[in-house]
Amino acid sequence: xxxxxxxxxxxxxxxxxxxxxxxxxxxxxxxxxxxxxxxxxxxxxxxxxxxxxxxxxxxxxxxxxxxxxxxxxxxxxxxxxxxxxxxxxxxxxxxxxxxxxxxxxxxxxxxxxxxxxxxxxxxxxxxxxxxxxxxxxxxxxxxxxxxxxxxxxxxxxxxxxxxxxxxxxxxxxxxxxxxxxxxxxxxxxxxxxxxxxxxxxxxxxxxxxxxxxxxxxxxxxxxxxxxxxxxxxxxxxxxxxxxxxxxxxxxxxxxxxxxxxxxxxxxxxxxxxxxxxxxxxxxxxxxxxxxxxxxxxxxxxxxxxxxxxxxxxxxxxxxxxxxxxxxxxxxxxxxxxxxxxxxxxxxxxxxxxxxxxxxxxxxxxxxxxxxxxxxxxxxxxxxxxxxxxxxxxxxxx
Numbered sequence: 001x002x003x004x005x006x007x008x009x010x011x012x013x014x015x016x017x018x019x020x021x022x023x024x025x026x027x028x029x030x031x032x033x034x035x036x037x038x039x040x041x042x043x044x045x046x047x048x049x050x051x052x053x054x055x056x057x058x059x060x061x062x063x064x065x066x067x068x069x070x071x072x073x074x075x076x077x078x079x080x081x082x083x084x085x086x087x088x089x090x091x092x093x094x095x096x097x098x099x100x101x102x103x104x105x106x107x108x109x110x111x112x113x114x115x116x117x118x119x120x121x122x123x124x125x126x127x128x129x130x131x132x133x134x135x136x137x138x139x140x141x142x143x144x145x146x147x148x149x150x151x152x153x154x155x156x157x158x159x160x161x162x163x164x165x166x167x168x169x170x171x172x173x174x175x176x177x178x179x180x181x182x183x184x185x186x187x188x189x190x191x192x193x194x195x196x197x198x199x200x201x202x203x204x205x206x207x208x209x210x211x212x213x214x215x216x217x218x219x220x221x222x223x224x225x226x227x228x229x230x231x232x233x234x235x236x237x238x239x240x241x242x243x244x245x246x247x248x249x250x251x252x253x254x255x256x257x258x259x260x261x262x263x264x265x266x267x268x269x270x271x272x273x274x275x276x277x278x279x280x281x282x283x284x285x286x287x288x289x290x291x292x293x294x295x296x297x298x299x300x301x302x303x304x305x306x307x308x309x310x311x312x313x314x315x316x317x318x319x320x321x322x323x324x325x326x327x328x329x330x331x332x333x334x335x336x337x338x339x340x341x342x343x344x345x346x347x348x349x350x351x352x353x354x355x356x357x358x359x360x361x362x363x364x365x366x367x368x369x370x371x372x373x374x375x376x377x378x379x380x381x382x383x384x385x386x387x388x389x390x391x392x393x394x395x396x397x
Contacts, residue, residue, distance in 0.1 A: 030055050033063035034070060038078035045082035052085050061091060068095045068102035076102060086110040097185060149342040151352045152189055154196035161198035164234045165283075167220055168194065169207045171241035175258050181338050184208045186240040186291060186348040193352050194236055203228075212241070214256040217269055221277045233283040234397045240348060243292035244268060252294040279321035285392050287362055288326040291345040293336045318389040325362045325390035327351065329373075334384050337377055346376050347386055363393040 029049050032040035041063075045051055055061045064084045067075035069091065080086055086109040088095055096103055170187020172180055191206050205220050229235055242255035246264055253259075253268035260267045271294070278286045318326045329336045329347035337346050344352075350369035359365040366388040377384035 027053060027055065029053065029063045030061070030066055033067040033072065033075050033079065036067065036070070036072035036075045038074040041075060041078040042082055051079055051082060060089060062089070064106070065089065065091045065095065068106065069098055071099040071102065073102070073105065076105060080106070080109040098188070149189075149344055149349070151342070151344065151349060151356065152192070154193045154352075155356045156358055157196050158198040160200070161234070162200055162203075163230050163232050164199045164203060164236070165225065165229055166191070166194045166199050166204040166236040166238070167207075167225065168204060168236075169212050169217065169239045169241065171209060171212045171255075171257050173209055174242070174255075175210070176260065177242060177255070180241045180292075182344050182348075183240040183291075185343060186345050187238065189344065189352060190238045190240075190289075190348065193355050194238075197355065199236065210257050212257045214259060214267060214269060217254075217256055221274070225281055229281050229283045231282055231284060235278070235281060235283045235286045236397075237278060237286065237288045238291075239289070240291040240345060243271075243290075243294040245294045254292065275318055275324065275326070279324045281323070283323060285395055285397060286324045287392075287397055288324070289348075289351055290326065290328045291336060291347045291351075292328075293330045293334060294332065320391070322391055325392040325395075326388070327362055327366060327369075328387045328389070330384045331387055335382065337380055337382065337384055339376065346373050346384065360396045361394055362388060362390070362397070366393070 029041065029044050029051060030053075031037075032044060041051075051064075052062055055066070062084070064076065064079045064086075065088055067079060068088065086106050088103070088106065092103065168187050168191045170184045170190075172183035172185070174180070187206060187208055191204055194204055195201055205224065207216055207220070225235065239254060244253045244255050244259075244261050244264060245251070246253065252271040253264050254271060254274060255261070255268050258267065259269075275288075278288065318324065329345065338344065339346050339349055342349050347369065350372045351365060353372075354365045354368040357368070359368055366386065370386050373384055373386050
């Protein structure tokens with residue numbers, strides 16, 4: 001038994017024999033899945049652990065889903081061979097977007113357990129119709145082919161930046177609002193690029209979909225970042241999702257996953273407060289990228305049902321601060337758009353092209369992306385002009 005497997009089992013035993021089957025993010029089987037620890041998985045299974053337990057009653061991730069979404073093939077195989085149920089629940093889209101090969105692997109095990117054979121979808125081995133029938137027999141939804149883009153894999157890689165941090169927020173599927181197309185996918189790709197330029201993975205907080213609630217956004221902005229950043233830190237903050245204007249006074253709001261446009265002041269995040277919290281950080285610089293709009297006229301912008309986008313001027317002003325710079329996807333009255341062939345927001349696509357291409361300052365990024373965004377928007381018969389604000393536009397990050 002490996003030391004790591006032994007440590008997991010000892011930790012479980014310290015809480016009693018039943019702890020091996022406990023749910024929760026700290027449950028041994030979920031830790032082993034996240035760590036791609038196939039030996040520990042087999043040991044936990046041998047000790048009678050519940051391989052299909054959920055991590056918590058709300059998110060409902062099984063160990064198999066955690067391993068699959070992380071691309072951990074060894075852990076996925078160990079779980080399946082140990083008897084985990086070979087199926088994905090509501091997280092199949094997340095798994096398919098990140099590691100579609102995991103869906104094929106799990107489906108092949110599902111077929112094996114159902115029919116005593118394990119066909120794969122290798123070219124020439126299993127046609128699409130047979131594969132789809134196999135997935136249906138395994139109670140898996142039809143395969144969703146993951147979109148691809150030339151920015152999904154970063155081309156630029158920088159030196160380690162141990163003192164830098166990032167908060168990445170992306171929402172596509174809302175609790176009770178229309179989709180913000182590609183919002184979560186944008187965020188996942190942005191995280192890859194931040195890691196590529198040297199921001200440590202442990203210093204990056206990602207809030208996607210139902211994780212991006214108003215309370216979590218405030219907690220990380222108002223508590224986690226202030227507690228962790230240093231005077232020499234660069235802090236990157238990225239948001240992809242809906243914005244909303246208050247029709248009465250023109251105030252702009254970011255729209256968390258659980259927000260309601262009818263109750264903006266209590267359920268959404270005021271943009272002024274968002275900027276004010278970031279400006280207070282004791283960091284050398286804070287660089288914000290917003291792929292949202294606040295016109296209320298469509299795109300990544302919403303209004304309360306029945307309201308009309310008659311706001312004459314939306315207040316998106318950035319406070320005067322020596323360390324805060326903001327790149328925004330569109331001007332006040334405009335809407336943001338997407339590139340369906342790239343499966344990304346237009347702003348995010350060119351933001352990452354610029355970052356991967358070696359842009360070292362917010363202004364360099366802006367000078368690169370603005371004409372490209374404008375050109376693609378005009379091809380969609382509309383206007384979209386990104387904006388740059390803040391006193392640190394020329395400071396290298």
